[in-house]
Amino acid sequence: MRPAAILGEAWSSALASRAFSILFGGLAGAVVLAVVLLTAQVQAQRESVRVAFEREQFRTVVLVDNQDKGVLPPEMPSRVSSLSTVTRAWSSSEAFEVSNGSLAEGARASAHMLEADWSRLPITLTSGRLPNGPDEAVVDDGSAAALGIDSTGGWVHDDLGRAWSVVGSFVPDHERAPRSVLVPWSGTTPPRSVTVVAGSAADVDATVSSAAGLADVTGPTDLTVERSTDAAAIGGDVRSTVEAWAVVIVATVMGAGVLVLGLLSLLMVHSRRQEFGRRRALGAGRGAIVGLVVAQGVLVIALGAVAGAAAGSAVGWALWAQLVDPSLLAALVVATVALAVSAQVPSAVLAGLRDPVRVLRTA
Amino acid sequence: MAETVVVPVAEHTGAPRVVARDLTYGYRRDVPVLDGVDLDLRPGEVVALTGPSGRGKSTLLYLLAGLLRPWSGTVRLDGVDLGELADAERSLLRARTCGFVFQDVVLDPRRRILDSVLEPARYAGHPPKRWVPRALGLLESMGVALQADARPGEVSGGQAQRIGVCRALLMEPGVVFADEPTGNLDHASAEAVLDALDGAARRGAVVVIATHDDRVVDRCTSRVVLS
Numbered sequence: 001m002r003p004a005a006i007l008g009e010a011w012s013s014a015l016a017s018r019a020f021s022i023l024f025g026g027l028a029g030a031v032v033l034a035v036v037l038l039t040a041q042v043q044a045q046r047e048s049v050r051v052a053f054e055r056e057q058f059r060t061v062v063l064v065d066n067q068d069k070g071v072l073p074p075e076m077p078s079r080v081s082s083l084s085t086v087t088r089a090w091s092s093s094e095a096f097e098v099s100n101g102s103l104a105e106g107a108r109a110s111a112h113m114l115e116a117d118w119s120r121l122p123i124t125l126t127s128g129r130l131p132n133g134p135d136e137a138v139v140d141d142g143s144a145a146a147l148g149i150d151s152t153g154g155w156v157h158d159d160l161g162r163a164w165s166v167v168g169s170f171v172p173d174h175e176r177a178p179r180s181v182l183v184p185w186s187g188t189t190p191p192r193s194v195t196v197v198a199g200s201a202a203d204v205d206a207t208v209s210s211a212a213g214l215a216d217v218t219g220p221t222d223l224t225v226e227r228s229t230d231a232a233a234i235g236g237d238v239r240s241t242v243e244a245w246a247v248v249i250v251a252t253v254m255g256a257g258v259l260v261l262g263l264l265s266l267l268m269v270h271s272r273r274q275e276f277g278r279r280r281a282l283g284a285g286r287g288a289i290v291g292l293v294v295a296q297g298v299l300v301i302a303l304g305a306v307a308g309a310a311a312g313s314a315v316g317w318a319l320w321a322q323l324v325d326p327s328l329l330a331a332l333v334v335a336t337v338a339l340a341v342s343a344q345v346p347s348a349v350l351a352g353l354r355d356p357v358r359v360l361r362t363a
Numbered sequence: 364m365a366e367t368v369v370v371p372v373a374e375h376t377g378a379p380r381v382v383a384r385d386l387t388y389g390y391r392r393d394v395p396v397l398d399g400v401d402l403d404l405r406p407g408e409v410v411a412l413t414g415p416s417g418r419g420k421s422t423l424l425y426l427l428a429g430l431l432r433p434w435s436g437t438v439r440l441d442g443v444d445l446g447e448l449a450d451a452e453r454s455l456l457r458a459r460t461c462g463f464v465f466q467d468v469v470l471d472p473r474r475r476i477l478d479s480v481l482e483p484a485r486y487a488g489h490p491p492k493r494w495v496p497r498a499l500g501l502l503e504s505m506g507v508a509l510q511a512d513a514r515p516g517e518v519s520g521g522q523a524q525r526i527g528v529c530r531a532l533l534m535e536p537g538v539v540f541a542d543e544p545t546g547n548l549d550h551a552s553a554e555a556v557l558d559a560l561d562g563a564a565r566r567g568a569v570v571v572i573a574t575h576d577d578r579v580v581d582r583c584t585s586r587v588v589l590s
Contacts, residue, residue: 005485016473278469281430282530283458283486285451357425360465360542 001288010295017296020268024261024297024340025304031257032305032336035250036312036324039332042246044320046239050201053235056122057174059087059198061208062226063215068094070190071216071223077115080196080211085203089211090116090178091191098156098181100147101163109143111158111181115191118184122177122197127151128168134186137164140179144169147181156181176228201235254339261301262343269293269347276351277359286352293348294341301340305333379403380537380569385436386426388419395434396422402587404569406537409561411580412573414589420573421466423589424540427571428461429453441537458486462531462563464541464556470515470523476502477511480530487534494533501529505555521552528559539563541572545579557582 001009014021065072072091073079080089093113100106114121118130126141128151137156139149147156149166157163164183172179176195185191194215198207208225217223269276276289284292309329316322381404389395396419404410412420425431427438429445438445440460445453462483470479480498481491502508505525510518518526524544531539539560545553557579564570564584572579580586 001485002488005488009485012474012478016471274469275471278465278471279482279486280454281428281457281463281465282483283454283461285454287451288454288486357430360425360469361421 001284001291003291006288006291006295007299010292010299013292014296014300017268017272020264021296021300023264024300025307027257027260027264028301028304028336028340029308029311031253032308032332033312033315034253035332036309036329037316037319038246038249038253039324039328040312040316040320040322042242043322043324045242047322049235049238049242054201055174056197057176058228058235059201059204060174060176060195060228061198061204061211062176062193062195063208063211064193064224064226065190065215065222066224067222068192069218069222071218072191072194073214073216074115074185074188074190076191076194076211076214077117079214080194081117083207083210085199085207085210087197087199088117088120088122089194089196090114090121091185091194092178093185093189094192095180096158098147098158098164100149101155101157103148106148107146109139109147109156109181111137111156111183112178113185113187114178114182115185122173123170124173125168125170128153128166131164131167131182131184134184135164136167137181137183138168138170139166139181141169141171143180254336257336258339258343261297261340262346265293265297265344265347266350269351272351273354273359276354277356280354280356281360289354290345290348290352293351294344297344297348298337298341302333302337305336309333379405380441381427381571382439383427383436384439386423386433386438387435388422388426388431388433390422397426397589400436402427404538404571406567406569407564408585409564409570409583410572411583411586412571412589413575413580413586416575418589420589421542423587424542424571424573427538428463428540429457454486455488458483458488459534460537462534462536462539462568464524464527464531464539464544464560466543466546470526472515474514475511476507476513476515476518476526479515480526480533482530483534489534498529498533501532502526505529505559521548524548524552525555525559528556532559532563535566535568536563537568539568539570541570541574543574543576544572545574545576553578 063072077089077091080086095110095112097108098111099108131138151169154166155163156166196207196211198204204227208227212223215223279289309332313324316324381402383400383402386400387395387398400423412423414420426433429438432446440456443456448456477498480502481494484491484494499508499511502511505528507522507525510522515523541560544556548556560570572583574580
């Protein structure tokens, strides 16, 4: 038989064997649908993990002059801020203690001097305003409560007699944002630390290298870099684990699908043994019979797989707003058809090898 | 094991179209059903294969059609030794040269009658559409033209057998094999089937009929008795 005739016969057979066609196509469609949905869900989870670990606290790096050698130049925040991979930076003095100037006896709280563009600090004002000069301070809500300062303001002072008017209160935006009592930088003391926020998690390594290059480091122990490497690693691990499980589930679904398709194909060939015997007697060669069974499977399964891919894409978009890469969809359909064909080959060969005389004598 | 006696009833001339030499075959090891069968079948000959059940009438038919490979011996169809052909070549030769009428008609239950009649054209490598006029003509001549668009479940046994004959004759085969073609038919249907087979022989085909039916044997031009 000519290939076109085999395809035509296969299509006619597929239409005629509706029950098997629906089973074959439906199974292939269900497998592809499941895989596409799983892929879309994994994409959504990956995106959600990526977004979670893209938060600013995981992009924040702190360079600490832990031996007080003055390796961090005072102008470092402005220089670092000019880097393309940096969204903001500030330097901080070593912590010192302040107390409420209005109370003779009161609790003490830690304070830091900041060299920064105050309007770009990752803090949110809950009352008042940001400092306008070196004699003004803002206090985080926790320190304000500890010091007994309410929203109407007040003032704080340290043991050296320096005093600052409290002009506002704030909450830090995340774990690595500045907190405690914050006052504008004064004096010439080099900063104790410089905090740098990279533009993205992927920029953190480059940002650390660039920022460290601006420090006056003379030895490997002069500068300590604090960063959320663990968190980033956990994020990567989570993504890898999700992907690994997805691969296992996809392989299981595909494997089970292939097995069921193979069994269904055997059942189909058995139920059509008289037909194949008749075809052989009328002049169909073994190759034509094998081609007929395989082509019928390819047509039906390809249709089912395409329908499953389309349905999976639609549902994936509706549920998770995720579109699976079209090339991945195409590869999935091709892989499904290839696997299904391989599952059908044994039954197709069986159909081709079936003795037509035995069938005709027992029909 | 069957003995073979060839009884010529009429004289046929010309080179034999089907030649069997020393055919031996059985379904179980060391138990031959046929042993040493020799046949020469010429164009226009209508041969009845007769004998009691189990003597190998259908088996000889299948051997001559190349559906079975003999344990020993040869079958030549139009000078071509079937034993030397690969499966695909033998199948194509069968599709282009032979017509087959089965004891049970074996029509595709899922297809129209016309499509069933056109089936051999597909295996012969011809576009079935080209053979539609001939298929309709055959159905007309066999009195089943009205059933062309029907399904096999909608026709009687006699009509189905006539349709089977149409299918066998579609490609104007040089050899027609018929296995008990009138086994389950009434007189009128049997006559119609035999008339069609006679017509094929008159056009130069060899017709080989395995049968128990004396009506059939009486109309054949030669007889092979397997006893």
